[in-house]
Amino acid sequence: MTIRAEKNEPQPTNRFRQRIAGGALRGLATYLTLIAAVSxxxxxxxxxxxxxxxxxxxxxxxxxxxxxxxxxxxLGDLNKPAAEQKATLVRYIKAPENVDKYKGLYSGPNTxxxxxTAREDVFITMGAGKDAVHGGLRPGYGGFRNxxxxxxxxxxxxxxxxxEETVLLVKVAFGANNLAVNFRPPSSGGQLGDKYPLVVEALxxxxxxxxxxVPGYDKSQGYKIAGFFWNQGEHDADAKFAPExxxxxxxxxxxxxxxxxxxxxxxx
Numbered sequence: 001m002t003i004r005a006e007k008n009e010p011q012p013t014n015r016f017r018q019r020i021a022g023g024a025l026r027g028l029a030t031y032l033t034l035i036a037a038v039s040x041x042x043x044x045x046x047x048x049x050x051x052x053x054x055x056x057x058x059x060x061x062x063x064x065x066x067x068x069x070x071x072x073x074x075l076g077d078l079n080k081p082a083a084e085q086k087a088t089l090v091r092y093i094k095a096p097e098n099v100d101k102y103k104g105l106y107s108g109p110n111t112x113x114x115x116x117t118a119r120e121d122v123f124i125t126m127g128a129g130k131d132a133v134h135g136g137l138r139p140g141y142g143g144f145r146n147x148x149x150x151x152x153x154x155x156x157x158x159x160x161x162x163x164e165e166t167v168l169l170v171k172v173a174f175g176a177n178n179l180a181v182n183f184r185p186p187s188s189g190g191q192l193g194d195k196y197p198l199v200v201e202a203l204x205x206x207x208x209x210x211x212x213x214v215p216g217y218d219k220s221q222g223y224k225i226a227g228f229f230w231n232q233g234e235h236d237a238d239a240k241f242a243p244e245x246x247x248x249x250x251x252x253x254x255x256x257x258x259x260x261x262x263x264x265x266x267x268x
Contacts, residue, residue: 055221056165058214060206062225062256063152064183064199065232067175071142071150078106078115089139089149110136122160124152124169125213128198128205134213141171151231166214168223172202178235179248187251188244196252200259225262228253 063069076088085091093102108117118136125134126141133141137160142150152171159167174195177183184193203225210217230252236245253267 055218057222057224058168058210058217059159059163059165059226060168060170060203060223061155061159061227061229062199062203063155063169063171063173063229063231065173065230066177066235067173069150069171069173069229069231070175071148071152073143073149073153075116075139075143075148105139116140119156119160122156122167122169123213124156124171125206125209126171126202128172128202132202132205132209134209137169151229155229166217168206168210168214170203170206172199173231174198176235177232178241179232179252180236180241180244183232183252184248185252185255187255188248196255199256203260225260225265227266227268228256229268 074088076082076085076090078090080090082088082090082094092098093105104117106116108119110120111117116138118138120136122137123134124137124141125132127133137153137156139149139153140147141152142148150171150173152169156167156169159169174182177195179193181191182193182195183199184190185196186192206213207223210223211219230249233245236242236248253265257263257265
């Protein structure tokens, strides 16, 4: 599957409101399209990879990139009329044609009063060390000050339905960063990108904190780094960086596989 990233074209300042609303809608469309790529992942692991008897390994997926991966989706307010909330997730999921399909997002068994449902089989962590935040997958792991959503929401729900194993999303993304410099992987030569070590650190930190992030986890069940979702590219779209993008992206995938001894890690 080929995924085209939406490019936000500059708008006149007197159309600021229209630009924000349009950007949110394009972002939602991008996120909904991206999750279709999950079909490339196997529905379950071969028996030989399932770890200790009676235990299934946690399936770990790394999510990284620039602003489209950090997320720009606006949640809206579940307690206000959806029809009045343009370009929000609430407006979309409470539309008459969608309400039955998506009501589990805010009315499931693990839902605080007047809030969003958190999954009990899919978890997410962002950041590393004392700055890390984690929990069951729900809206609120993207957008401005983590009050919105990004592609992790759709990806996580699709993966959760696909796998019997517990799923963990490790999200580490940085807006306005390029692959040629900021994320530059070791195999591309030159100076290592400042964001590459942060991606590695976040994933290593998540693995070390699995007992804290995933309730009931023990080392006997193990884990598998199953996939890597990359949503980035606009900041390499110039004459200087574009010619090496293909090689840099291939190197990034190759180096992450080597870094974590995960030769079968799929990449989207």
